[in-house]
Amino acid sequence: MEQKIVLITGGSSGIGKSIGSYLVSKGLKVYGTTRNLEKYPDFKAFNLLELDVRDPKSIEVALKALIEKEGRLDILVNNAGIGITGSVEETPHEEILKAFDTNFNGPLHMAKAVLPQMRRQKSGLILNITSIAGYMGLPYRGVYSATKGALELVMEAMRMETRGFGVKITSLAPGDYATNIASGRYHAPVLENSPYEEAYSRTLTLMNEGVEQGGNPMEVAQKVWEIIKKEKPKVHYKVGSFMQKFSLILKKLLPDKVYEKLLLNHYKL
Template identity: 35%
Template sequence: MPASILKNKTALVTGASSGIGREIAQLLAERGARVFGTARNPQSATPIPGVEMIAMDVTDDASVAGAVRSIVQKAGPIHFVVNNAGYGLTGAVEETSLAEARQQFETNFFGTLRVTNAVLPEMRRAGFGRFANISSVVGFLPAPFMSMYSASKHAMEGYTESLDHEVRRFGVRALLIEPSFTKSNISHSGKDAELRLDDYSVQRDLILQATRNGIATGDDPRLVAETVFTALTASSPRLRYPVGKGVTLSRLRRFLPAGVFDRAIRKQFQLN
């Protein structure tokens, strides 16, 4: 599928006010799509050239339905959706309350379901559409002390792969984008579990500092945006698109023996 497929097409990018989402929205607009970016408070977001910002809270059914309805009224059918809205939650499993875990899934996972279900019927009837769901390498790797974030991305992976098989015969595809550490504000926009247990404090702090360092020296978000563009415009897209360092991690996960992989993870996170 040539890049010109974006011409005269409408794209929706959730969580577009900063970081990866902002970069994706800007690139798609540069490449010719009419792009709508979402934020809970679009008035406070820095404007993006060529991108129309609208209000959407992905945790609220009425907000999602209203935003999609508004886009369709302004621009007609939505052809491309990038489900990017989300945040990170840090803390050991034992430190994480059920309420905190539910909120993590409400945004990272169920938010994607809400947006997808609001857009999919028209895509199916039109016989064309693409969903690019922003997962992570922790959608196929463990993430100690970010277990609920990792679990939400594991859920995203199973959901997207299953959805893709269901809708492919209608000319619709659901695809996974799997970044590794990427320079963004996720460490600032994330949340910490309220409970803090001393037994976990040393390892938790070591891992969270390593995570912050990884983000600070991570891949450029433009690389993620280019990968999204490739996925949306490919004539025969594949299901998974690892990004940057995620390509190597994906191969290691697939080909390393389980015991070797387990030891490597524990060494990486200083869990021994």
């Protein structure tokens, strides 16, 4: 059986690195991406390519090098993403656009770039790492929720459009995991005398505690491996704590205002 070739965006740290390391242990050949190779001179977990998901030219160059070397690409894991917090009103719009550029446009650029190769092969898997936050509008994380929710929806459409090509598309939504996302997240500043000042400060503390107390990102890696092995992946998968996954069931079952009240209570708003 031919060794599968995997490309993971945002593979140099966090969930991406965990996924890559786990897949290497399962015998797959893994390439990760980073925007700046110079930052990782001693990285040895798997191969790293310089690629910026926001830049189609950068994607083209990296993919060309990969295909020339390996002759194929079996699996794309769209993992690169950034966090963003703040009230919708007070988040600078340029930061909102940056978040969409990485979290939505980036995975879309990648999927569009790999499809011709996968179509030629008559096989391939595009697996998008989204977020449980993408299933609900979370206070002070509304922009992040929107980027991930939009990605889920566009990939639902692309999955149906490409079903005759032998290409499989699915999305995996993790809950909170202990990674470095909080340190790299854009925080809209807590503005003195802002009407959101007290509530946003409190919510920010809760969000950061959630990441710090999150699960082991290897759980996400193991779920990715489970999905890779499936002949017919589902449209959506979730991974996270019981309560995080149960919150999605409650959202389907409860009236909107009741569910909204649960969120307000959770964030002490």
